[in-house]
Amino acid sequence: MPGDEGLRALAAAQGIELSDEDLEGVQGFLGVFLPALARLDELLPPDAPGPGALSPAPE
Amino acid sequence: VSLVALARALRSGELSPAEAVGTALRRIEELDGTLNAFISVRAEEALREAGAPSEGPLWGVPIAVKDVIDVAGTPTTAGSRILAANVPVEDAAAVARLRAAGAIVVGKLNTHEFAYGPLTTSEHFGRACNPWSLDHVCGGSSGGSGAAVAAGLVSGALGTDTAGSIRIPAAFCGVTGIRPSTGLVPTQGMVPLSWSVDTIGPMARSAEDCAVLLDVLADAHHDTGPGDPRALRIGVAETLFEGELDARVAGFVRDALDALCEAGAAAVSLEPPYLEHAGLVQQALQFPEATAIHLEWLRTRADEYGADVRGRLLAGLFVPATAYVTALRLRSVIAAAFEEAIAPVDLLAAPTLPVVAPRVVGGAVDFGAASENVFRQSLLRYTAPWSLVGWPVVSVPCGFVDGLPVAISFIGRRFDDAAVLRAAAAFQRLTDWHTREPPIWAG
Numbered sequence: 377m378p379g380d381e382g383l384r385a386l387a388a389a390q391g392i393e394l395s396d397e398d399l400e401g402v403q404g405f406l407g408v409f410l411p412a413l414a415r416l417d418e419l420l421p422p423d424a425p426g427p428g429a430l431s432p433a434p435e
Numbered sequence: 436v437s438l439v440a441l442a443r444a445l446r447s448g449e450l451s452p453a454e455a456v457g458t459a460l461r462r463i464e465e466l467d468g469t470l471n472a473f474i475s476v477r478a479e480e481a482l483r484e485a486g487a488p489s490e491g492p493l494w495g496v497p498i499a500v501k502d503v504i505d506v507a508g509t510p511t512t513a514g515s516r517i518l519a520a521n522v523p524v525e526d527a528a529a530v531a532r533l534r535a536a537g538a539i540v541v542g543k544l545n546t547h548e549f550a551y552g553p554l555t556t557s558e559h560f561g562r563a564c565n566p567w568s569l570d571h572v573c574g575g576s577s578g579g580s581g582a583a584v585a586a587g588l589v590s591g592a593l594g595t596d597t598a599g600s601i602r603i604p605a606a607f608c609g610v611t612g613i614r615p616s617t618g619l620v621p622t623q624g625m626v627p628l629s630w631s632v633d634t635i636g637p638m639a640r641s642a643e644d645c646a647v648l649l650d651v652l653a654d655a656h657h658d659t660g661p662g663d664p665r666a667l668r669i670g671v672a673e674t675l676f677e678g679e680l681d682a683r684v685a686g687f688v689r690d691a692l693d694a695l696c697e698a699g700a701a702a703v704s705l706e707p708p709y710l711e712h713a714g715l716v717q718q719a720l721q722f723p724e725a726t727a728i729h730l731e732w733l734r735t736r737a738d739e740y741g742a743d744v745r746g747r748l749l750a751g752l753f754v755p756a757t758a759y760v761t762a763l764r765l766r767s768v769i770a771a772a773f774e775e776a777i778a779p780v781d782l783l784a785a786p787t788l789p790v791v792a793p794r795v796v797g798g799a800v801d802f803g804a805a806s807e808n809v810f811r812q813s814l815l816r817y818t819a820p821w822s823l824v825g826w827p828v829v830s831v832p833c834g835f836v837d838g839l840p841v842a843i844s845f846i847g848r849r850f851d852d853a854a855v856l857r858a859a860a861a862f863q864r865l866t867d868w869h870t871r872e873p874p875i876w877a878g
Contacts, residue, residue, distance in 0.1 A: 377755075387752055391734040394749065396739075401746040405808065406753055409722075412715055413758040419712055420764060427763030 377408050387432075438496060438590040440609070443715055445495040452485040452495025452539065459541050461495035462588045463547040471563050472573075474502045476542040477509055483537050494537030497590045502543035505549050506530050506622040506636060513626045514546040514557040514576075516739045517732055527624025529635045529652050531592060533617050536651040541589060545579030548744045550595055550628045551725060552576055553603045553814055556798060558741040562795065565608060566873040567839055571792040572581040572800055574604035580638045581608035587876050591639040591648050597628045598717055598825060599818025601636050602830040602844065603765060605793035609832040609840030611869055613636035613645050616850045617825030617852065620652045625864050627728050629721040632822050642859035649852065658851040661863035665699030669858070670780035672846075673704045675713065679813055680789040687834025687841040688786045694865050695858075700874035705783065710771045714812070715818030716769065719754060719762035723848040726751025743807065770824040774848070782854050783846040786831040788817055791839035829859045832868040840868075840874075 378386060380399055386395045399434065436444075446452045460478050463468050463501070463819030467473050481497065500506055503513045503571045505523035512518050526534065534540065535577050545563040546777040547555050555563040560818045562861030563578040565571040566586040573582040581604030594601040595612035600686025637648035646659045673694060676685050696702050710717075726733070729748050737745060777783060793810070794801045802810040823827045827847050834841040861867050 377640065381652075383753065387749070390730070390752060392749070392752065394736065398741075398745070400751050402744075402753065405746065405750040408808075409750065409754070410755075412760075413754065414771055416712070416719065416758065416761050416765060419495075419709065419768075420443055420761060421768060424764050424768050427760050 377406055436590060437640045438712055439647055442493060442496050442647070443592050452488050453482065456481050456485040456497050456539055459589055463542065466588060466875060467587055468571065468871040469564065469875065470566060470582050470586055472545055472559050472579040472586070472588060473499070473558050474512055474514065474543045474545050474579070475509055475548045476709065477506070477540060478801065480508070481539050481541045481780055488537045488539055489535050491651070492625035492647060493506065496538050496543045496591065497589055497591045498533060498538045499542050499544050499583050500530060500540055501579070501580050501594050502546050503626040504530060504593055506540050506543065509543055511543070511626060512733050513550065513561070514548045514560055516559045518626070518734055519559070521666070525624065528621035530624065531653050532654065533648070539598070544577070544592060546584055547578065547739045549729070550576040550597065550600055551744045551747055553811055555579060555604070555656050561598060565610060565792050566875045571794050572607065574607035574792060576600040577638065581605055581610055581612070584608070584638050585611045585873055586852050587872070591637060591644055594636060594638045595625060596634050596636055596822070597782055598721060601638060602787050602818050602828060603814055605638055605830040606787040606840065607844035609868070609871065609873070610638055611641050611645050611829065611831050612636065613649060613827060613852065613856065614822070615649060615653065615852055616827045618775070619850065619852060629724040631720055631724060632717065640862055642831060642856050643859045643863070646860070647830065648854045649856070652764070653770055657856050659856045659860035661854070662857050662863070663866055664695050664861040667695060667700035667858055668780040669695065669700055669702045669782045670777060671702050671709065672706035672707060672783050672785040674706055675785040675817055678762060680786065681791070681836065682815060683836045684786055684789060684791065684841050687836070688843045689834040691843045691862060691866070692784060695778065695862055703780065703827065705776055705780065708772045708785070710820055712824050713769050714815045716762045716765045717819040717823035718815065719758050720766070722747070722751035723759050727877050736837045745877060750773070766823055773826070777848060782858055785844050785846065786817060787844040788814055789841035791836045791841060821846050827855050831859045831862060831875035832871070833866070
Protein backbone atom coordinates (compact mmCIF):
# COMPACT_ATOMS: atom_id res chain seq x y z
CA MET A 377 0.00 0.00 0.00
CA PRO A 378 1.35 3.49 -0.78
CA GLY A 379 2.60 5.53 2.17
CA ASP A 380 1.17 8.89 3.25
CA GLU A 381 3.00 10.90 0.62
CA GLY A 382 2.14 8.38 -2.07
CA LEU A 383 -1.55 8.59 -1.21
CA ARG A 384 -1.42 12.39 -1.17
CA ALA A 385 0.28 12.40 -4.56
CA LEU A 386 -2.25 9.96 -6.06
CA ALA A 387 -5.13 12.06 -4.73
CA ALA A 388 -3.52 15.28 -5.93
CA ALA A 389 -3.12 13.79 -9.40
CA GLN A 390 -6.93 13.48 -9.41
CA GLY A 391 -7.35 17.05 -8.18
CA ILE A 392 -8.10 16.20 -4.56
CA GLU A 393 -6.30 17.41 -1.47
CA LEU A 394 -6.31 15.00 1.49
CA SER A 395 -6.37 16.41 5.04
CA ASP A 396 -4.51 14.58 7.80
CA GLU A 397 -7.84 13.30 9.08
CA ASP A 398 -8.81 12.07 5.60
CA LEU A 399 -5.47 10.34 5.26
CA GLU A 400 -5.89 8.51 8.54
CA GLY A 401 -9.36 7.26 7.53
CA VAL A 402 -8.20 6.19 4.09
CA GLN A 403 -5.19 4.33 5.52
CA GLY A 404 -7.40 2.47 7.99
CA PHE A 405 -9.79 1.41 5.30
CA LEU A 406 -7.24 0.51 2.66
CA GLY A 407 -5.19 -1.49 5.16
CA VAL A 408 -8.02 -4.01 5.22
CA PHE A 409 -9.57 -3.57 1.78
CA LEU A 410 -6.53 -3.62 -0.52
CA PRO A 411 -5.07 -6.95 0.69
CA ALA A 412 -8.53 -8.50 0.36
CA LEU A 413 -8.87 -7.12 -3.17
CA ALA A 414 -5.46 -8.48 -4.09
CA ARG A 415 -6.66 -11.96 -3.13
CA LEU A 416 -9.60 -11.75 -5.55
CA ASP A 417 -7.25 -12.62 -8.40
CA GLU A 418 -6.80 -16.04 -6.84
CA LEU A 419 -10.53 -16.71 -7.25
CA LEU A 420 -10.51 -16.18 -11.01
CA PRO A 421 -10.57 -19.45 -12.95
CA PRO A 422 -7.91 -19.51 -15.67
CA ASP A 423 -10.57 -19.53 -18.37
CA ALA A 424 -12.68 -16.72 -16.88
CA PRO A 425 -14.00 -14.46 -19.62
CA GLY A 426 -13.11 -10.81 -19.89
CA PRO A 427 -15.28 -8.19 -18.27
CA GLY A 428 -18.76 -7.77 -19.66
CA ALA A 429 -22.24 -6.75 -18.75
CA LEU A 430 -24.84 -8.97 -17.15
CA SER A 431 -26.94 -10.92 -19.59
CA PRO A 432 -29.88 -9.02 -21.06
CA ALA A 433 -33.44 -9.58 -19.98
CA PRO A 434 -35.11 -12.58 -21.56
CA GLU A 435 -37.32 -11.78 -24.58
CA VAL B 436 -53.94 -0.33 6.45
CA SER B 437 -52.37 -2.31 3.64
CA LEU B 438 -51.81 -0.63 0.31
CA VAL B 439 -53.99 -3.21 -1.43
CA ALA B 440 -56.85 -2.59 1.01
CA LEU B 441 -56.43 1.17 0.72
CA ALA B 442 -56.50 1.04 -3.09
CA ARG B 443 -59.61 -1.13 -2.93
CA ALA B 444 -61.35 1.30 -0.55
CA LEU B 445 -60.51 4.17 -2.86
CA ARG B 446 -61.83 2.39 -5.94
CA SER B 447 -65.05 1.43 -4.21
CA GLY B 448 -65.70 5.02 -3.16
CA GLU B 449 -65.51 4.13 0.52
CA LEU B 450 -62.74 6.72 0.75
CA SER B 451 -61.83 9.67 -1.46
CA PRO B 452 -58.26 10.48 -2.58
CA ALA B 453 -58.45 13.74 -0.62
CA GLU B 454 -59.39 11.82 2.53
CA ALA B 455 -56.58 9.30 1.99
CA VAL B 456 -54.02 12.05 1.42
CA GLY B 457 -55.40 14.08 4.33
CA THR B 458 -55.04 11.09 6.65
CA ALA B 459 -51.43 10.51 5.56
CA LEU B 460 -50.58 14.18 6.03
CA ARG B 461 -52.15 14.21 9.51
CA ARG B 462 -50.15 11.16 10.56
CA ILE B 463 -46.97 12.72 9.22
CA GLU B 464 -47.71 15.91 11.15
CA GLU B 465 -48.44 13.98 14.35
CA LEU B 466 -45.58 11.48 14.27
CA ASP B 467 -42.79 12.70 12.05
CA GLY B 468 -41.52 15.25 14.55
CA THR B 469 -40.52 12.17 16.53
CA LEU B 470 -39.47 9.85 13.69
CA ASN B 471 -37.76 12.25 11.27
CA ALA B 472 -38.61 9.93 8.39
CA PHE B 473 -39.38 12.81 6.00
CA ILE B 474 -37.02 15.42 4.57
CA SER B 475 -39.82 17.31 2.83
CA VAL B 476 -43.60 17.09 2.80
CA ARG B 477 -45.66 18.06 -0.28
CA ALA B 478 -48.83 18.90 1.64
CA GLU B 479 -50.29 21.54 -0.66
CA GLU B 480 -49.27 19.82 -3.86
CA ALA B 481 -50.53 16.42 -2.70
CA LEU B 482 -53.92 17.78 -1.65
CA ARG B 483 -54.22 19.57 -4.99
CA GLU B 484 -53.24 16.44 -6.93
CA ALA B 485 -55.75 14.42 -4.90
CA GLY B 486 -58.46 16.37 -6.71
CA ALA B 487 -57.74 14.60 -9.97
CA PRO B 488 -55.42 11.59 -9.74
CA SER B 489 -54.59 9.67 -12.91
CA GLU B 490 -56.70 6.59 -13.57
CA GLY B 491 -54.91 3.39 -12.64
CA PRO B 492 -54.38 0.69 -10.02
CA LEU B 493 -52.97 3.20 -7.50
CA TRP B 494 -55.76 5.76 -7.98
CA GLY B 495 -55.53 8.18 -5.04
CA VAL B 496 -53.03 6.13 -3.01
CA PRO B 497 -50.60 8.31 -1.03
CA ILE B 498 -47.00 7.18 -1.30
CA ALA B 499 -43.62 8.65 -0.32
CA VAL B 500 -40.33 8.64 -2.18
CA LYS B 501 -36.76 8.30 -0.93
CA ASP B 502 -35.02 11.62 -1.36
CA VAL B 503 -32.54 10.38 -3.94
CA ILE B 504 -35.33 9.96 -6.52
CA ASP B 505 -36.63 12.98 -8.42
CA VAL B 506 -40.12 14.35 -7.97
CA ALA B 507 -40.60 17.37 -10.21
CA GLY B 508 -40.65 20.65 -8.33
CA THR B 509 -39.57 19.16 -4.97
CA PRO B 510 -35.92 19.22 -3.85
CA THR B 511 -33.89 16.03 -4.22
CA THR B 512 -31.29 16.49 -1.49
CA ALA B 513 -29.98 12.91 -1.24
CA GLY B 514 -29.70 13.69 2.47
CA SER B 515 -26.77 15.94 1.65
CA ARG B 516 -25.81 19.57 2.00
CA ILE B 517 -24.33 19.53 -1.49
CA LEU B 518 -27.73 18.97 -3.13
CA ALA B 519 -29.79 20.99 -0.62
CA ALA B 520 -30.99 23.37 -3.36
CA ASN B 521 -31.36 20.77 -6.13
CA VAL B 522 -34.89 21.01 -7.54
CA PRO B 523 -35.55 18.69 -10.49
CA VAL B 524 -37.90 19.76 -13.27
CA GLU B 525 -38.95 16.22 -14.21
CA ASP B 526 -40.10 13.15 -12.33
CA ALA B 527 -37.80 10.16 -12.22
CA ALA B 528 -39.07 7.44 -14.55
CA ALA B 529 -40.18 5.32 -11.58
CA VAL B 530 -42.10 8.22 -10.04
CA ALA B 531 -43.69 9.05 -13.38
CA ARG B 532 -44.96 5.47 -13.61
CA LEU B 533 -46.41 5.60 -10.09
CA ARG B 534 -48.15 8.91 -10.76
CA ALA B 535 -49.46 7.69 -14.10
CA ALA B 536 -50.99 4.79 -12.16
CA GLY B 537 -52.77 7.26 -9.86
CA ALA B 538 -50.40 7.46 -6.87
CA ILE B 539 -49.97 10.76 -5.05
CA VAL B 540 -46.55 11.65 -3.68
CA VAL B 541 -46.91 13.14 -0.20
CA GLY B 542 -43.23 13.70 0.50
CA LYS B 543 -39.55 12.82 0.24
CA LEU B 544 -37.95 10.45 2.71
CA ASN B 545 -34.80 10.62 4.78
CA THR B 546 -31.77 8.68 3.62
CA HIS B 547 -28.18 8.04 4.55
CA GLU B 548 -26.25 10.78 2.79
CA PHE B 549 -26.10 10.00 -0.94
CA ALA B 550 -27.51 6.54 -0.10
CA TYR B 551 -23.98 5.55 0.95
CA GLY B 552 -24.41 3.89 4.34
CA PRO B 553 -26.69 1.60 6.34
CA LEU B 554 -27.78 3.91 9.17
CA THR B 555 -29.73 7.02 7.97
CA THR B 556 -27.90 9.25 10.40
CA SER B 557 -27.48 12.24 8.11
CA GLU B 558 -25.34 15.01 9.57
CA HIS B 559 -27.45 17.44 7.57
CA PHE B 560 -31.04 16.24 8.11
CA GLY B 561 -30.75 14.28 11.34
CA ARG B 562 -31.25 10.66 12.22
CA ALA B 563 -34.42 8.83 11.20
CA CYS B 564 -35.65 6.79 14.18
CA ASN B 565 -36.78 3.18 14.32
CA PRO B 566 -40.53 3.12 15.04
CA TRP B 567 -40.11 -0.03 17.16
CA SER B 568 -37.68 1.72 19.48
CA LEU B 569 -36.80 5.35 18.93
CA ASP B 570 -33.29 4.96 20.35
CA HIS B 571 -32.38 2.35 17.72
CA VAL B 572 -31.35 3.04 14.13
CA CYS B 573 -33.86 2.35 11.38
CA GLY B 574 -31.20 1.08 8.96
CA GLY B 575 -30.36 2.51 5.59
CA SER B 576 -29.83 3.87 3.31
CA SER B 577 -33.61 3.90 2.70
CA GLY B 578 -34.20 4.42 6.40
CA GLY B 579 -36.92 7.04 6.06
CA SER B 580 -38.84 4.68 3.77
CA GLY B 581 -38.66 1.86 6.31
CA ALA B 582 -39.64 4.10 9.22
CA ALA B 583 -42.53 5.77 7.36
CA VAL B 584 -44.10 2.47 6.32
CA ALA B 585 -43.53 0.80 9.71
CA ALA B 586 -45.21 3.70 11.52
CA GLY B 587 -48.13 3.79 9.09
CA LEU B 588 -47.41 7.28 7.78
CA VAL B 589 -47.82 5.85 4.28
CA SER B 590 -48.75 2.37 3.10
CA GLY B 591 -46.06 2.27 0.44
CA ALA B 592 -42.75 3.95 -0.32
CA LEU B 593 -39.92 3.90 -2.81
CA GLY B 594 -36.43 2.99 -1.70
CA THR B 595 -33.22 2.32 -3.55
CA ASP B 596 -30.91 -0.65 -3.09
CA THR B 597 -27.32 -0.87 -4.24
CA ALA B 598 -25.70 -3.18 -1.69
CA GLY B 599 -28.65 -3.64 0.69
CA SER B 600 -30.32 -0.26 1.12
CA ILE B 601 -33.92 -1.51 0.83
CA ARG B 602 -33.42 -4.80 2.67
CA ILE B 603 -31.52 -3.38 5.66
CA PRO B 604 -34.19 -0.84 6.71
CA ALA B 605 -36.98 -3.27 5.77
CA ALA B 606 -35.47 -5.79 8.19
CA PHE B 607 -34.67 -3.32 10.98
CA CYS B 608 -38.13 -1.68 10.75
CA GLY B 609 -40.22 -4.82 10.29
CA VAL B 610 -41.65 -4.06 6.85
CA THR B 611 -41.55 -5.86 3.51
CA GLY B 612 -39.17 -4.62 0.83
CA ILE B 613 -37.95 -5.96 -2.48
CA ARG B 614 -34.73 -5.21 -4.25
CA PRO B 615 -35.88 -5.97 -7.80
CA SER B 616 -33.68 -7.61 -10.40
CA THR B 617 -31.09 -5.15 -11.61
CA GLY B 618 -32.47 -3.48 -14.72
CA LEU B 619 -36.14 -4.31 -14.06
CA VAL B 620 -37.11 -0.82 -12.84
CA PRO B 621 -35.65 2.21 -14.64
CA THR B 622 -33.22 4.24 -12.53
CA GLN B 623 -33.32 7.38 -14.66
CA GLY B 624 -33.86 10.37 -12.36
CA MET B 625 -32.18 8.78 -9.35
CA VAL B 626 -29.02 10.22 -7.78
CA PRO B 627 -26.71 7.30 -8.59
CA LEU B 628 -24.45 5.53 -6.13
CA SER B 629 -23.08 2.73 -8.30
CA TRP B 630 -24.40 2.59 -11.85
CA SER B 631 -23.95 -1.12 -12.42
CA VAL B 632 -25.65 -2.17 -9.17
CA ASP B 633 -28.28 0.52 -8.36
CA THR B 634 -31.95 -0.43 -8.20
CA ILE B 635 -35.21 1.27 -7.23
CA GLY B 636 -37.83 -0.81 -5.44
CA PRO B 637 -40.93 -0.72 -3.24
CA MET B 638 -41.28 -1.02 0.53
CA ALA B 639 -44.69 -1.71 2.05
CA ARG B 640 -46.50 -3.80 4.66
CA SER B 641 -46.72 -7.03 2.68
CA ALA B 642 -45.42 -8.88 -0.36
CA GLU B 643 -48.84 -8.42 -1.94
CA ASP B 644 -48.51 -4.64 -1.51
CA CYS B 645 -44.99 -4.69 -2.92
CA ALA B 646 -46.16 -6.71 -5.93
CA VAL B 647 -48.79 -4.11 -6.78
CA LEU B 648 -46.17 -1.36 -6.65
CA LEU B 649 -43.60 -3.41 -8.58
CA ASP B 650 -46.12 -4.15 -11.32
CA VAL B 651 -46.41 -0.41 -11.89
CA LEU B 652 -42.69 0.32 -11.49
CA ALA B 653 -41.64 -2.44 -13.88
CA ASP B 654 -44.64 -2.14 -16.18
CA ALA B 655 -45.08 -5.92 -15.89
CA HIS B 656 -47.29 -8.21 -13.82
CA HIS B 657 -45.86 -10.12 -10.82
CA ASP B 658 -48.36 -12.71 -9.70
CA THR B 659 -48.25 -13.50 -5.95
CA GLY B 660 -51.26 -15.76 -5.75
CA PRO B 661 -52.37 -18.24 -4.72
CA GLY B 662 -48.91 -18.63 -3.19
CA ASP B 663 -49.22 -22.35 -2.51
CA PRO B 664 -46.24 -23.32 -0.32
CA ARG B 665 -46.59 -26.97 -1.43
CA ALA B 666 -45.12 -25.99 -4.78
CA LEU B 667 -42.07 -24.29 -3.23
CA ARG B 668 -38.58 -25.80 -3.35
CA ILE B 669 -36.35 -23.68 -1.13
CA GLY B 670 -32.57 -23.81 -1.02
CA VAL B 671 -31.26 -22.75 2.39
CA ALA B 672 -28.00 -20.81 2.14
CA GLU B 673 -26.34 -22.53 5.08
CA THR B 674 -23.17 -20.41 4.88
CA LEU B 675 -25.20 -17.45 6.05
CA PHE B 676 -26.26 -19.27 9.21
CA GLU B 677 -22.60 -19.51 10.23
CA GLY B 678 -20.21 -16.93 11.61
CA GLU B 679 -21.21 -13.72 13.35
CA LEU B 680 -24.96 -14.34 13.46
CA ASP B 681 -27.16 -13.69 16.51
CA ALA B 682 -28.46 -17.15 17.45
CA ARG B 683 -31.87 -15.70 18.29
CA VAL B 684 -32.10 -14.19 14.78
CA ALA B 685 -31.10 -17.54 13.28
CA GLY B 686 -33.78 -19.24 15.38
CA PHE B 687 -36.58 -17.08 14.00
CA VAL B 688 -35.39 -17.57 10.42
CA ARG B 689 -35.29 -21.37 10.94
CA ASP B 690 -38.80 -21.16 12.43
CA ALA B 691 -39.96 -19.31 9.31
CA LEU B 692 -38.57 -22.07 7.11
CA ASP B 693 -40.20 -24.68 9.34
CA ALA B 694 -43.56 -22.92 8.96
CA LEU B 695 -43.25 -23.11 5.18
CA CYS B 696 -42.16 -26.75 5.30
CA GLU B 697 -45.03 -27.70 7.62
CA ALA B 698 -47.31 -26.21 4.99
CA GLY B 699 -45.77 -28.42 2.34
CA ALA B 700 -42.70 -26.61 1.03
CA ALA B 701 -39.47 -28.55 0.59
CA ALA B 702 -36.22 -27.12 1.94
CA VAL B 703 -32.74 -28.37 1.14
CA SER B 704 -29.35 -27.09 2.27
CA LEU B 705 -27.28 -25.37 -0.39
CA GLU B 706 -23.79 -23.93 -0.41
CA PRO B 707 -23.59 -21.43 -3.28
CA PRO B 708 -19.90 -21.14 -4.16
CA TYR B 709 -18.10 -17.82 -3.74
CA LEU B 710 -20.72 -16.62 -1.26
CA GLU B 711 -18.08 -15.51 1.25
CA HIS B 712 -16.30 -13.47 -1.42
CA ALA B 713 -19.19 -12.09 -3.41
CA GLY B 714 -19.78 -9.14 -1.09
CA LEU B 715 -16.20 -7.99 -1.46
CA VAL B 716 -16.46 -8.31 -5.25
CA GLN B 717 -19.58 -6.12 -5.15
CA GLN B 718 -17.75 -3.55 -3.05
CA ALA B 719 -14.83 -3.59 -5.49
CA LEU B 720 -17.31 -2.39 -8.13
CA GLN B 721 -19.22 0.02 -5.92
CA PHE B 722 -16.29 1.91 -4.39
CA PRO B 723 -14.71 3.21 -7.60
CA GLU B 724 -18.08 3.78 -9.29
CA ALA B 725 -19.30 5.89 -6.35
CA THR B 726 -16.08 7.85 -6.27
CA ALA B 727 -16.25 8.46 -10.02
CA ILE B 728 -19.79 9.81 -9.60
CA HIS B 729 -18.67 12.18 -6.84
CA LEU B 730 -15.26 13.11 -8.24
CA GLU B 731 -16.02 16.72 -9.11
CA TRP B 732 -17.63 17.42 -5.74
CA LEU B 733 -14.69 15.74 -3.98
CA ARG B 734 -12.47 18.24 -5.77
CA THR B 735 -14.50 21.30 -4.92
CA ARG B 736 -16.85 20.58 -1.98
CA ALA B 737 -15.28 17.75 0.01
CA ASP B 738 -15.82 19.50 3.33
CA GLU B 739 -19.60 19.44 2.78
CA TYR B 740 -19.84 15.64 3.07
CA GLY B 741 -20.43 13.85 6.33
CA ALA B 742 -17.25 12.26 7.64
CA ASP B 743 -18.27 8.64 7.01
CA VAL B 744 -19.39 9.19 3.43
CA ARG B 745 -16.39 11.38 2.60
CA GLY B 746 -14.13 8.64 3.97
CA ARG B 747 -15.71 5.96 1.78
CA LEU B 748 -15.62 8.19 -1.30
CA LEU B 749 -11.96 9.07 -0.77
CA ALA B 750 -11.04 5.43 -0.24
CA GLY B 751 -12.53 4.70 -3.67
CA LEU B 752 -9.79 6.84 -5.22
CA PHE B 753 -7.26 4.15 -4.41
CA VAL B 754 -8.99 0.97 -5.59
CA PRO B 755 -6.72 -0.24 -8.39
CA ALA B 756 -8.22 -0.35 -11.87
CA THR B 757 -7.03 -3.96 -12.09
CA ALA B 758 -9.16 -4.83 -9.03
CA TYR B 759 -12.21 -3.29 -10.73
CA VAL B 760 -11.60 -5.36 -13.86
CA THR B 761 -11.06 -8.50 -11.77
CA ALA B 762 -14.35 -7.79 -10.00
CA LEU B 763 -16.15 -7.41 -13.32
CA ARG B 764 -14.77 -10.75 -14.49
CA LEU B 765 -15.63 -12.40 -11.18
CA ARG B 766 -19.18 -11.11 -11.40
CA SER B 767 -19.74 -13.22 -14.50
CA VAL B 768 -18.07 -16.24 -12.90
CA ILE B 769 -20.07 -15.91 -9.69
CA ALA B 770 -23.37 -15.31 -11.51
CA ALA B 771 -22.86 -18.52 -13.46
CA ALA B 772 -21.88 -20.42 -10.30
CA PHE B 773 -24.94 -19.15 -8.42
CA GLU B 774 -27.18 -20.14 -11.34
CA GLU B 775 -25.79 -23.65 -11.24
CA ALA B 776 -26.17 -23.87 -7.48
CA ILE B 777 -29.80 -22.81 -7.52
CA ALA B 778 -30.75 -25.23 -10.32
CA PRO B 779 -32.41 -27.84 -8.05
CA VAL B 780 -34.66 -25.29 -6.31
CA ASP B 781 -37.02 -22.39 -7.02
CA LEU B 782 -35.25 -19.88 -4.83
CA LEU B 783 -32.91 -19.42 -1.87
CA ALA B 784 -33.64 -18.33 1.69
CA ALA B 785 -31.34 -16.77 4.28
CA PRO B 786 -31.45 -14.34 7.18
CA THR B 787 -31.78 -10.83 5.77
CA LEU B 788 -29.28 -9.59 8.37
CA PRO B 789 -27.28 -11.22 11.18
CA VAL B 790 -28.46 -8.85 13.92
CA VAL B 791 -31.33 -6.56 14.91
CA ALA B 792 -31.02 -2.78 14.76
CA PRO B 793 -28.22 -1.32 16.91
CA ARG B 794 -28.91 1.19 19.64
CA VAL B 795 -27.99 4.86 19.63
CA VAL B 796 -26.29 5.97 22.83
CA GLY B 797 -25.43 9.60 23.47
CA GLY B 798 -25.99 10.48 19.82
CA ALA B 799 -23.63 7.79 18.53
CA VAL B 800 -24.51 4.34 17.21
CA ASP B 801 -23.35 1.56 19.53
CA PHE B 802 -21.64 -1.03 17.32
CA GLY B 803 -20.49 -3.08 20.32
CA ALA B 804 -16.97 -4.32 19.87
CA ALA B 805 -17.03 -3.62 16.12
CA SER B 806 -16.06 -0.44 14.27
CA GLU B 807 -18.59 1.18 11.94
CA ASN B 808 -16.78 -0.32 8.94
CA VAL B 809 -16.76 -3.81 10.44
CA PHE B 810 -20.47 -3.50 11.29
CA ARG B 811 -21.23 -2.35 7.74
CA GLN B 812 -19.28 -5.27 6.29
CA SER B 813 -21.15 -7.71 8.56
CA LEU B 814 -24.43 -6.53 7.02
CA LEU B 815 -23.09 -6.53 3.47
CA ARG B 816 -22.01 -10.17 3.83
CA TYR B 817 -25.75 -10.95 3.79
CA THR B 818 -27.00 -8.44 1.25
CA ALA B 819 -24.25 -7.58 -1.25
CA PRO B 820 -23.75 -11.00 -2.93
CA TRP B 821 -27.22 -10.85 -4.49
CA SER B 822 -26.68 -7.24 -5.57
CA LEU B 823 -23.53 -8.32 -7.35
CA VAL B 824 -25.37 -10.75 -9.60
CA GLY B 825 -28.49 -8.61 -9.98
CA TRP B 826 -30.87 -11.11 -8.37
CA PRO B 827 -34.19 -10.10 -6.80
CA VAL B 828 -34.47 -10.35 -3.02
CA VAL B 829 -37.51 -9.73 -0.85
CA SER B 830 -37.10 -9.22 2.88
CA VAL B 831 -40.05 -10.03 5.13
CA PRO B 832 -40.44 -9.81 8.92
CA CYS B 833 -40.34 -13.16 10.73
CA GLY B 834 -39.91 -12.45 14.45
CA PHE B 835 -38.71 -10.13 17.18
CA VAL B 836 -35.61 -10.09 19.37
CA ASP B 837 -35.66 -7.69 22.32
CA GLY B 838 -38.70 -6.02 20.74
CA LEU B 839 -36.88 -5.38 17.46
CA PRO B 840 -37.81 -6.98 14.12
CA VAL B 841 -36.01 -9.94 12.53
CA ALA B 842 -36.35 -10.77 8.82
CA ILE B 843 -35.90 -13.58 6.33
CA SER B 844 -34.90 -13.03 2.69
CA PHE B 845 -36.17 -14.96 -0.31
CA ILE B 846 -33.68 -14.74 -3.17
CA GLY B 847 -34.48 -15.65 -6.75
CA ARG B 848 -33.04 -15.92 -10.22
CA ARG B 849 -32.57 -12.71 -12.15
CA PHE B 850 -35.89 -11.48 -13.58
CA ASP B 851 -37.83 -14.08 -11.59
CA ASP B 852 -39.05 -11.42 -9.16
CA ALA B 853 -42.48 -13.06 -9.15
CA ALA B 854 -41.03 -16.20 -7.55
CA VAL B 855 -39.62 -14.39 -4.51
CA LEU B 856 -42.83 -12.38 -4.10
CA ARG B 857 -44.92 -15.59 -4.28
CA ALA B 858 -42.75 -17.21 -1.60
CA ALA B 859 -43.00 -14.12 0.61
CA ALA B 860 -46.76 -13.96 0.09
CA ALA B 861 -47.08 -17.66 0.93
CA PHE B 862 -45.14 -17.09 4.15
CA GLN B 863 -47.26 -14.07 5.03
CA ARG B 864 -50.45 -16.09 4.53
CA LEU B 865 -49.15 -18.48 7.18
CA THR B 866 -47.95 -15.90 9.71
CA ASP B 867 -48.84 -12.46 11.01
CA TRP B 868 -45.43 -10.90 11.68
CA HIS B 869 -45.96 -8.38 8.87
CA THR B 870 -49.18 -7.13 10.44
CA ARG B 871 -47.64 -6.18 13.81
CA GLU B 872 -47.70 -2.49 14.65
CA PRO B 873 -45.00 -0.66 16.61
CA PRO B 874 -46.00 1.21 19.78
CA ILE B 875 -45.81 4.58 18.01
CA TRP B 876 -48.51 3.46 15.54
CA ALA B 877 -51.33 4.49 17.88
CA GLY B 878 -49.84 7.98 18.17
